[in-house]
Amino acid sequence: MTDVIELINQKFDSFTHSQKKVASYIIDHLENVAFDTLEDLAAKIEVSTTTIIRFARTLEYKGYSEMQKDIQNTIKNKDSLPHRVTDMVNMPSDTLLKSIFENELNNINKTLSAQSEEDLRKTIDLISDANNVYVIGMRSSFSLAYYMTSRLGQIKKNIRLVQSSGMMFPEEVSGAKKGDVCIVFLFPRYSKTSSTLISWLKEKGVKIILFTSFNNAIVKGYGDIIIPCAVSDVTFKNSFSAPICLINYIVTSVLQNNYEEAMEVLGETETLLSHGYYLGLI
Template identity: 30%
Template sequence: MEFTNNINDSKQLISIIQSRYPKMSKGQKLIAQYIIKNYDKVAFMTASKLGETVGVSESTVVRFANALGYPGYPKLQDALQELIKNKLTTVQRVEMANNDYSDDATILSKVLKSDIDNIRGTLEEIDAKAFKDASEEILKARKIYILGMRSSHVIAQYLGFYLDLILDNVHVIRLDMGDVFEQIVRINEEDVIIAFSFPRYSKKSYQVVDYAKNKGAHIISITDSYFAPVACLSDNTLLVKSNMASFVDSLVPAMTVANALAISVGMKEKEEIKKYFDDLEKIWEQYSIYE
């Protein structure tokens, strides 16, 4: 199997391991047995930790990944994470993190490093054309709806705040104001909906986006995987890394992409927003908004 980014690779991984098991070396068989039984744990183990756990060298783990067609262990790990990240309960996430977060200094270091790695991975993998197209669709839309359920609602509000400074047709779908479908009932083919969706994927998010799609709206999803339900409906998908450090998801890369999207739209409306901010500065000064 040559490595590809085909989204079916992860779903086929376990069956591929099983089919190749008879021809594996003794060390590789130990790894295969452990992965099949504990793939939810292996998804967040380093190569050295996996090797230590099953009693083989780190280089044997790397060769095992190569034997499956992956260019390195991190890509095998990505495939395993795709298999399980939407299925882990919060309790399971806490249990997985127990041994890795022994003290406050370790927690701070691991979380910061994890976010740095996620931003770096996002920069390497995000589709620049999809980003450009998303920015242009936002500008020409009659109305822009922004959706984020649960923790993703914070990012939706953030993007909505800044887009609202640039444009006058932005609506953040609120979770505290009636049913969400009531807020998008007038959506049509001239509109855009921007949906943030991360594991565990909200069923309601998919339903709202599905409704918008059926009404002809342009769908922009900011999510972590082409496996994400909303990605299947999207016209533009902006993939961001969101590997879990623990029971708290890493939403920093999503916030960064939202920031970049707001700046991209703003730079296309540069002269208009300069006048707008000039008016705002006068208001802020008149009413002593800032010290």
């Protein structure tokens, strides 16, 4: 039995645009693909049946049926989340430490190699010039959204974290308009709430900066600028070391662009902190 997902990840960079679209759909909808006919799958991905057959042959299958059989076996034998956690817990500590660090470094290096200098420059200019910056991240990606907001909010005014407290999503972005920017962290499994908010913001003329995974064909249309990140992990959740490195770079670059505003915001913050914000000696 072949691990279809592992095969796809190994060959992903060599795929054509259409093949990447097929690969991304399969990764994100594995359970559905296991039972779809060739015609149904082609209609859902909006490619030809020939494209899917060629994709299967690129993975060294004889055709779609053989690939689908392996997908069915993958689902049947896929470890449950508790099982994966148990395997991780039983891993020797020295092996676990080395594996995690090697994986993080690999993610960072892959992410660095995948960046477009032009897109990063556009990102920095958009954020620097924006009237308001909205930051969105659901579930585990909220940690990245919070980190971006806390760092960017120290050097620029009008940084707005969409916190979703009490299901306040519409009200939190209702004032967004042309001239604003939204930074979105969207990784598999993709949040439907995030995609709904992004679509609405785009209709309002808000520019979308989308941090997402390498296999992003399904969500690529949501972003005006795509920032690809490697987020694979040796445990059971996405790794966010690479996105954090990019956040640090972007925030520092925005500071360089908007030095006077950054100094003003930092100065106001220090004035507030000097009024006894911290306990202890003055």
